[in-house]
Amino acid sequence: MTERRITAGAEEDDPAIERALTTALSTEPLDDQTLERLRATVMDEWRAANAPASFERKGRWIALSVAAVVAALAVGFIVRPTGDAAAVGTIARLDGAIDVRGTFWRHWTAHVGDALKSGETLTAHGPVLLSLMQGGTLRVAAGSVLHLTGGAEVSLAHGLVYLDVAPSIKSSTPLRILTRVGAVEHLGTQFEVLSNEGAVRIRVREGRVRLVGRAGSVVASAGTELLASVRGGISQRSVETYGRDWLWVAALAPDYDIEGRPLIDFLQWVSRELGRRVEYADAHARDLAAHTIMHGSVRGREPLEALADVLATTSLTYEMRADTIRVHSVQ
């Protein structure tokens, strides 16, 4: 028995070879943010390792200039306000470990209460709630890697985050989330960003979000999902703002301090956390919510658990109907 073999491509000339090589060897280029991050880190190391020799070789006047600059920086540091302009936020909750890589190649494990600053890279091994310096929260799913590129800028290398900045919080430089397909900008909103090597998904729960990419910008409103491929394609569809997909967000909700506050504010907080609007069955129910002042604590309780706990102590009850939390007065 013999096999007859036909060799694919034998008759091809160099163009076919060149095409095959070019296609197989092509790789995704580094994006601008990654390059800049790398440049800053490597340049720090290069300066630390090589700069002192250059100062010795150059004249004394350069050394004096450097000394003057150092002195000026030192004065600037001493008189600097207590609040660090480069601080991005603090860790409010942590269910697992979070590794931080800082400048000068330092690594450490962060804890609740630790401040995080621009220039640091976070690897979340468990879900993390960050309280942002400029207001609002950033929730980070386990397995995410974030680079804090500036006081108002976060680069999502890989993973899933949820930004919650209430419309009442005004900032001259709203937080931007940089991704492989562009920057995600907002104005008073709640949205989720999921990024992996192939694509970025943005789900808007409240307000409006703008994705600014190389080819232009796309605006998405609440209840919209954008799916942008690193190859340039982008699609849009409607999504629910409540339900199973958002459970991880509710599980990382910041604690709500109920002591001395009106019930109606608490219901509004639950509404934002669950992505469901509050509807009052009658005027009496609304009046009760507005005039009831709460006491005690629901610390450590997820929004839905807290809602059940609080309403159990009042003459109000509730039921869930799709995107609505319907509040009734008990007859």
Next chain:
Amino acid sequence: MYEADRVLVSRMRAGEQRAFDEFFNASASRLAAFVSRRSGLDPASVEDIVQNTLIKAVRNLASYRGEAALFTWVTEICRHELADARRKAVRRPAHDSLDEPDAVAFPVPQLWVPEHREPAAEAEVHRRQEAVIRALNDLPERYARALEAKYGDGLSVKEVAALFGLTTVAAQSLLARARDAFRDRWNSESEVVVGVRRDD
């Protein structure tokens, strides 16, 4: 032999910012492509390896003697970084411990992106790319590096010549020999059995 690279390193060691910029602009993206092609790692891991490599390079500039192109010297550092990464990956446990539920809580979901190509077409593209990579791996190192520089990094023949310390004519000759050798391997990688005939 690599006088221009040696001078560049001297300028970097003297603290000249423009020299650092030249080095970084010429190295970072090419190094990322080098790592991607050899490792198949995700972008964040590629970035880590590139960063570690470049940091080690700028810390050890004094050990560069100009005996090879500067980028070749950097890739040697990178090969060690890749080997370290592989060793660490082998040591990592293959499954999550049941004693550490927090470590697997709320993991990042996988994101599925609709592809424009049919699965069969996509598989065919991957198969062809793998055949090219296998053929390259079978080549002598010098040939594979020359083809990678020309077709992967997009260097001109003149730049390839500088990389290998050759004249332009010698670089053209090297590339021609490398292409011939690649063609032989690639053809045998692409062989398909199209029929079986019984010779009684």
